[in-house]
Amino acid sequence: MTSPRSILITGCSSGIGLDAARSLHARGWRVFATCRAEVDCEKLRAEGLESFTLDLADEASITAAVAEVVARTGGTLDALYNNAAYACPGAVEDLPRGLLREIFETNLFGTHDLTRRVIPLMRAQGHGRIVNVSSVLGLVGMQWRGAYAATKFALEGLTDVLRMEMTGTGIAVVLIEPGPIPTKVRVNSIPHFERWIDWRGSARAEQYRSLLKRLYQDGGPDRFELPAAAVTAKLMLALESPRPKPRYFVTLPTHLMAVARRILPVRALDWLIRKG
Template sequence: MKTVLITGCSSGIGLDAAHHMRGRGWRVIATCRREEDLEARRAEGFDAIHLELGDDDSVARAAEAALALGRIDALVNNAAFAIPGAAEDLPRGALRSIFEANLFGTHDLTRRMLPHFRQHGGRVVNISSVLGLVGIPWRGAYVATKFALEGLTDVLRVEMSDTPVKFVLIEPGPIGTKIRQNSIPHFERWIDWQSSARADQYRNTLIKRLYDAAGRKDRFQLPPSAVSARIAQALESANPRPRYYVTTPSYISGIGRRLFSTRALDWFARRN
């Protein structure tokens, strides 16, 4: 039985992937931030470990606890959060907080696993986003972290090609998760939208969408299981692809970056 460590298993993609990979015969070590989510995963039969990616000590303890459970064959870096808002309204602290979790903590955890993977062989699957391919309004903080994750993963894939460790990117588009709802506390903490030069735009667009209690479904949206299927491919293929797209917008964006001009991509971003 192979073992995979998956971060961000409180809900959404991480939780679905944990169940999906266990259903395929894998042992799953699931990480969560909140104690109630850890208890829920343990009640479901998972090994569950606390992980706060923005905390250096938490990352070190989580890696140590995971490795103490025995051989680990793969790491799926899924945990991340968003801070919606216009880029001009993002204070330095907001960018620092989101990079600590979405990039720095993710990289720290990966580095701590690499000596084990070098010895036994291993696979690192980084969950990026269509927003690691193209930038769209109101998502500047999240886009910045995913562009950075894409570049870092590309370099690691090349640098580690002389080792038994493989790096894979998965780039989902709109997926039915709680990321929008979970971003509200971060938005309320960091974005002073009422004082923004774009206050009317916030009021007429982002605010309505962010606080939409009904959770309006995005066009082309797929369930988390669509990402889990790609994670399984990335983990089980003898020679995995460097990238796996999920949802139509990801395919369009990937092709568009190769074929269209920057002006054309900007036009697309403004309309979407």
């Protein structure tokens, strides 16, 4: 009897990661659905998923999670889905060094560390898929989102180079770039904003008042918004296509920004993004 294909997913407590974990499990994959908090893992285990903690900001947690996968599979892993990340809104001039250090620890350094630890398993078996979730903000920057955009631009660069370096190894490396998807990213960003951004002392204090309304109040769905299932549909292609594309765009804004970045002069692109 053939063993089911296995995948390790980060950030499964809600949104994109949760939808992927449930959908792949239903599709017959063996899913290791990880979350930062044990309480979220307990909920997933209650659904019948294999779940344990993985905090990308903690090297010991990454080590333990990979060891758990090795123990459960005997040292194999077919795919890694790097989804976990968080945001903190704020004008670039108001982003403290400590904030950038912390957000990079999770969104980039932890993701990179986990990927490095998984590659030897895939090399040994002669195949694997590494799928990284970027964003439309990995293609273009947008106001108030400098910290998050910086991590995604960096992730895009590392992923592009890794994809080229993995040529001939049997390991395919893929980027998925979503636009507006209903997740908890806005709500989850509030504690980070409150900790790090001194908006009252900012030269942009009045502009922050408009930002605060959008941050603390649910403004309803974005007109271009697609459900998390739309991202999972692209993930299926990235995992199961014999020759997956290097990039999969999700939502109309991402498709438009990918084109606009290539054909518009920089100032015209800036104007378009500011106009919204």
